[in-house]
Every structure is written in structure tokens, then in C-alpha cells.
Amino acid sequence: MERLTGWGRTMAVQAERATPSTTDELADLLSPTGPGHGVIARGLGRSYGDPAQVAGGTVVDLSAFSAISAVDERTHAITVGAGVSIDTLLHHILPLGYFVPVTPGTRQVTIGGAIAADIHGKNHHVDGSFASHVVSMDLVTPVGVMTVTRDRDPELFWATAGGMGLTGIVTAATITLLPIASTMVSVDTTRHRNLDEVMAAMVDGDHRYRYSVAWVDCMTSGATMGRGVLTRGDHAPADRGRPPTTIPTGASVAVPFNAPPGLLNRLSITAFNEAWFRAAPKERLGGIESISTFFHPLDGVANWNRLYGPRGFVQYQFAVPDAASATVATAIERLAASKVPSFLAVLKRFGAGNRGPLSFPTAGWTLALDLPVGPPALPAVLDDLDDLIAAAGGRIYLAKDARLNPAHLETMYPALAEFRRVADRVDPERRLTSDLDRRLNVRGPRHA
């Protein structure tokens, strides 16, 4: 058995790790004679809570599924093993003049994980989520091995997109890449005095940029409540960047051991946020940044999650429709009022969602906050926010969740019944489960 946690370093459990090297070996793990107590795929462990672990069961490591095909020059399609990370893929495709269609804030996620969480990036308002760029996926389920596309078993395709690994184990996917002319990004940076100004600027101008994200300070109140820095940009044209052979560099520094409890407290976080806000330019248009700096700033510090100390942290990420945009301010105000220290929050606009019943993005706003576990008020503050978000027609991102009130799952994901039906079709004996599934009862009552 091996000790497992999510990226937030909470809820440590023990589970077996299986490392199949062929589809047959993987199919055996999911067969009735396979190991008991649940099976779930686990990539690089970047989901924050418990979706990639199953206490007492078996996590499946797909690092052997690492093949990368040639790029189809006409369609820009590439077929990639589920165990390949976006980091590895970028090293492979950047020299060929391609970028991944969607990248999260870290390159350390696998293709399998990107599909299971239906990840989004700074370009969601233009390009949608990861699943929007998946042409087909090879899926091993307890009832068989299959290739699913939007046309061939669309129900299963969409249930798998964002399905947190509960509909089967992806072994490879064909995705459409984005051709780029350089590996640099042209970036406009603007600083805004409060949340209203940040949000107004985003509503006003996001459509002019492929990429857009705002970092918001949740420790200020009053006239500067939610002040923020907005960075927006697009891949630079060839003449502005270096030749398309620059590849992202790895972490330059690392957090070598677990920080003592309380290193990140109200004082240190307030000081950091202040320094960070002042360091940003009031306005800088057409700046040139590397892919690493623009897309993956946190990859510069290895094991940064250790900064939160032994009790770890939670990330609270929600989405609300435009009609409920006031929820963003309410969330920040409530956290500030409850004295819960919170690092910079990430705010961005979502375009339309897809038809994946558990896919998180939905048109409107999304806010993500990192919160250290420890303040006694925090569980209740987040429970109250859940109520507010559910009532506003919003939802919590399952890839980040480690504490949602299970009563809200069905409200937040209205197509949950469809997901459950599809999951039970390909896994009638419920071999696939995770601690997230157990905690939130994602797959539902057995005789539903």
C-alpha cells in the first residue's frame, strides 16, 4: 500500500498502485476478478482533493501509456497516451510549431487527467474546455474496450469529459493542436483598483483576447475590495518572438520540506498580496512573455503546496452565470469578513459550457481561491458559500473539491442523473470508484 493525497495534501489514505503496461492488463484490473475495494486512475496527483485516490482500493498508474504520434499536418490532430503530461507533450510539439489547445495553470497534468476533469484554461471564453478539442478517446471499461467519439457513443464521450474517471480509464486520446508562429506570448497587463473595475474591464474587452485571467486580492476591503491585475494576450506572431524552438523550463526553485503550520497566515498573505499588487504595472501593453511565465507561473516553484504546512489547503473554485455575477463579490467579502486568510484568487470569464453532464465550465464567471486548512470558521464559511452558489445556479469544480456539502451535487450538476445512467451502463458492478465518489455519492444510490 502507498500513501496518497491530492495536491492540497489533505485526506491522506493508503491504496495499492497498479502499473499496467498493456490494455489487456488494464482490462484485467477492471474485470470481476480484479482487485476489490474500488479502482480509479491516477495521473500526476494535481487534483486538489480526493478524485484520484480510493482508500483501501487500487489506483491505476498509466505512465506506461506514453506513446505520442506524429501530428497530422492537415487536421493538426495528434494521438497521445493518457499517461503523457502536458509538459512532455509541449516539449514534443513546440519545436513543431504547435501548442496544446487548452492548458491549465500547471503543465504537470496528464492527458487522462485533462479529460477526466475536462480542464479549462485562460482561453475558455474563446476555445472552450479540453474536451472541445478531443476527437476521440480509447477507453477501457468493465464492459469492454472501446473507442468513443462525439458520433460513436456520444453519451459516453460526454460523460467521460469531466467524469472524474468514473466511466472508465482512458488509455489514449486524439486531440487537435493549435498551430503557433512563436513560443512567446504578447501580453497586455492592466492593474485595477477594485473588483468592479476588474470585472468591467473583462466584460468590456475579453473578446479581443484569446487568453485572459485576473488575479484578485481577497484580503482588502472597502474601496479597494478585490483589487486586481488583469493579464490578457495571445501567441505572438513570428516576427515578435524567438523561433518556435524555445521549450518551457522546469522548476527553478523548490520547497524542500513541509513548512511549519501557520507560515501562511493573515499577516504574511496580506504582505505578499500588497507587494504583488504594487509590483504589477498600472498598464503595460504588448509585453512579451514566455509560455512558462504566462501560462504556468506556479511550475517555477516545485512542491509549492508544502508551503501550506502539515494540514494542507483547499482550493475553492466555483462558477456562476452572468446573472449572478454579484456572487463573486459576496464570496470575496465573506472570506475577508471571516478573517480567513486567502492568497490571490483567480478570476476569469467562461464561455458556453459543453454537454458533459459533469463538465464544470458554464457561461459566466469563475473564481478560484486557495485557503489554508486551520481557521475554525472556514468549514462553515464555505458551506454558506455553497448554499449561495447553488441558489444562484452555480457550481463547484470537482477537480478542486475536498469538502463540498454532498446535498448540493444534484443542484449544481442538473444532468447528474444522465451521468449516473451512463456510468452504470459501462460499469454495472461499480468497479470504478474514488474517495470523491464515496464522499459526494457521485454515482448515486445503487438501485436508482
Next chain:
Amino acid sequence: MRDAFGQPQTAILFGGTSEIGLAIVDRLAAARLRHVVLVGRNPSALEDAASALRARSVTATVVLADAADAASATDAVDQAFGALGAPCDLVIMAVGLLGDQAADDDSPERTATMFVVNTAWPAAVLAGCRAALVAQGTGQILVLSSVAALRTRRANYTYGAGKQGLDGFTLGLAESVRGTGVTVHLIRPGFVTTKMTGHLSPAPFSTTAPAVAEVAVTAVMKGTPVAYAPGILRYVFLGLRHLPSALWRKLPG
């Protein structure tokens, strides 16, 4: 499954009518608890406690077991885990019998029963729970000891010695599960005003069942290995354990 804040969804309470045990369950019910198994001896008292929990939308199942019968421990564990039908996030050991020291003094039978109820049965149950939780790869064990275990005294030495056995067993159990995903948390309350102590006059630093429950739930959430209720007793007993006997015997309570 417990969440990132350590809030359990499923629990087994051994000592299903214990006031402190039910006060703990009550607090958990206000958070994420959805199913609890109450293990105890008195069917009607257990049913009453279960009904109160069901009224709060918690599934409550009753398992009958007599802690005076050490041989029943295996069955009690099997039935409790079976009734839960899901991984158990938290085991609460709240079985205890204060006894009547004057009556226990000269009675081999009563003394034997005291040690079965306070030590042998709880330890046997915990051994069974250990196996189940280690196989789950996760789970927490909360054991209610007593400051009486820290130094026995005339007024309740049979009880204190019984708790001493359970206390030491629990500390060893905690060591034995390191690295298994299971954690053990020991609570040492002082004098708690409950039905068990209603006939006694409260000792200094006396506390209440809800206050002990708060200490216990906080210990589970924070992962504290040993907690006192009230917290100051940790320091009071640092001194009291080494007090000369002539003084120790004269202390009130």
C-alpha cells in the same frame, strides 16, 4: 469519506448511550455525518438516541452488545461494520463504567466486571476495528480515557486502573498504525457532570459532555494525538502525577 477538514460522514459509537459519545455524534451530525451505528446494551435507550438522530436526517443503526461479556467483542465489531456497509471514517470508543468503589473494594466479581467493561472489551473491540480500518486504508479512532488513568486514587482506583489499561493500550495502538492511513486520538477528560457522576460532587476543573465533545471533535479534525478536557488539565496533571502521596490523598474530588 471524511473531508479535507477531517469531518466524518460515517461513524461507529461503542457505548451508544454514553452522554459524551452522543454529544460527539451530535456535533458531527451538524457537519457531514450521514450514517452512525450505535453499539450498546440497552435497546430502548439506544432506540431513543437513534430516533433523535434520524430526526436530524442521519441514518442511525442500532447494534446490541454487552461490554461485560468480553467474548462479544468480535461480533460487535463485525455487526457494526456490516451495518455501515461503507468505509467507516470514525470509531468512537465511549464505553465506561465508574462503579462504586466501596462496593468494588472487596468484590472479586465486581472488580473483574470493572476491568472487562473498562479495559478488556474496549481493547478487544479496538483490535477488531484496527484490522478493519487498516484494510480500508483510512479511518480515525477516538478513545475516551480519563485523567483518572494518570494516577489512581482511593475514591475510584478500580475505574482509574481500568482506564489506565485502556489509555496505555490506545497509545500503543496509535504507534502500531503509523503509516497505515489510520490515526488514533486519545481524550482524557477530567470530572464530567453526567448521569454517570450525578451522585458525586464535582471535582475542580469539572466539565460537561458538550465541552468534552468539542475537545474530541477538534482533536479529530486537527489530528491531535492526546487531548485533555478542559485543556488546562494537561498542565495540572503534569504536577499532580508527581505530588507526594501524603498530599495527593488529601486533594478534593
